[in-house]
Amino acid sequence: MxxxxxxxxxxxxxxxxxxxxxxxxxxxxxxxxxxxxxxxxxxxxxxxxxxxxxxxxxxxxxxxxxxxxxxxxxxxxxxxxxxxxxxxxxxxxxxxxxPPTASPPLPGPxxxxxxxxxxxxxxxxxxxxxxxxxxxxxxxxxxxxxxxxxxxxxxxxxxxxxxxxxxxxxxxxxxxxxxxxDPGLVYDIAASDYVGFLCGLYNSQNDSVIARRPVDCSAVPVIPGSMLNYPSISLALEHARNWSTPVTVERTVRNVGEVPSVYYAAVDMFDGDVTVDVVPRELEFSQENQEQRFEVVVWARRNGAKLVQGALRWVSDSYTVRSPISISFP
Known part of the structure; x- marks a missing residue:
């Protein structure tokens, strides 16, 4: 055949x-x-x-x-x-x-x-x-x-x-x-963060089934998907924006690599419809398991593109820690 x-x-x-x-x-x-x-x-x-x-x-x-x-x-x-x-x-x-492999039949593989x-x-x-x-x-x-x-x-x-x-x-x-x-930096998420994230998607009854414990979403701070401490960043803009109204997401990284170390931010974006900035632009770690928070600020406008993708890289002397970035327009 x-x-x-x-x-x-x-x-x-x-x-x-x-x-x-x-x-x-x-x-x-x-x-x-x-x-x-x-x-x-x-x-x-x-x-x-x-x-x-x-x-x-x-x-x-x-x-x-x-x-x-x-x-x-x-x-x-x-x-x-x-x-x-x-x-x-x-x-x-x-x-x-x-099927059998021969006649008379022999066991197949x-x-x-x-x-x-x-x-x-x-x-x-x-x-x-x-x-x-x-x-x-x-x-x-x-x-x-x-x-x-x-x-x-x-x-x-x-x-x-x-x-x-x-x-x-x-x-x-x-x-x-x-x-x-041996990634250098990791993005960690606590169990309580997942509950807050799920409360933004489902009701208390469904979240209780998933969490296997009673959950009252009215008493839980809701965490939008873009704000969950994921290694990747995904933004689905609900309407067209202009350069004066940025979208900001936060992330926290924990050092599991060398100390002391300094990481510098590098942004790879492949379309002129989006500008991405990182605050601060460098992260210093003086001890193991030390955490640092940073913001990713996105200026975007609808100018023909429906999807823009790229990455944020934290670069040190020994590591490159990459986070994919995906931004979709309505």
Whole structure:
């Protein structure tokens, strides 16, 4: 069988355990094959088994079926958070895969190649467990605050169409376990902060179910999504603004790296419709676990663009701590 991608599937191909010899072609190959078949009365083809090819590019890249943001329920939280290995993962299997392999029947293989959340979730869970073993006092929010925004060749991570993937496809980037275990700065969130955040989304009854304890939202300070101490910053402006009415969000970082150290702010924005400033522009840390608060001030106006994305980087001699920034217009 020759399995051909549609345009929407782009360059994403899957190593499925098919029941007959199969070649899966991406959309570019599909167009060439269809053109060839249409050009001759007797088209021919053969499948050659070339073995495993290592070091292919681009990698990593975002598959067509990877869920995209933004979060419609709460656009103040950038979704997805992060990406991880999830396509064509060779894995052990607890039962036989596919039909018998011979006649008389012999047991089928007990391995499979899987793709999707069921593959990326155990990767990220295992990485979180690794970091937790190294830093047992870290909260879930402090874990995995460092990711890569470029592929193995140093170029921007691409999507299934071989176009640069935006933050709604990659989140903070592709997980990097080594850097996440030693990130320099972390953004922490207390359990009470989550309750205040949830009270801005749901009622007391629903929040009590989530928190597993009684919650009275009328007595809880509500924390908007953009003000939750997330490593990323996501703003969904409700109406067009002008330069005289900025939007300000606050964040707090905790030093888990070298001391003493000084971090300097650098802002990467890719559109003239937005100007971003950081106050203060530098953070000094004289001790471990010291916290510093800063503000991100956004001047934005609707001037054609519906979405502007970039990043804030805190840079020291040893670390670069990056926070994605996404700003959408009505």
């Amino acid at each position: 020759v399995l051909l991608n549609t345009f929407a599937q782009g360059y994403s191909t899957l190593a499925e355990a098919h029941v007959l010899p199969t070649s899966h072609g991406d959309y570019a190959a599909a167009a060439a094959i269809i053109s060839y078949v249409s050009s001759t009365a007797n088209p021919t083809a053969q499948i050659l088994f070339g073995g495993t090819i290592l070091g292919t590019s681009p990698a990593p890249s975002i598959a067509f079926f990877s869920s995209r943001g933004p979060s419609l329920q709460n656009p103040g939280i950038l979704k997805p958070d992060i990406t991880g290995p999830g396509v064509n993962v060779l894995a052990a299997w607890p039962f036989q895969v596919g 007990t391995f499979n190649v899987g793709s999707g959340t069921s593959m990326s979730a155990p990767h990220l869970s295992g990485i979180a467990a690794f970091i937790k073993s190294k830093h047992p006092d870290w909260s879930p929010a402090a874990i995995m605050t460092t990711a890569d925004v470029t592929d193995r060749a140093g170029y921007p991570i691409l999507d299934e169409q071989r176009e640069p993937a935006d933050l709604f496809a990659t989140g903070a980037g592709h997980v990097n376990p080594e850097k996440a275990a």
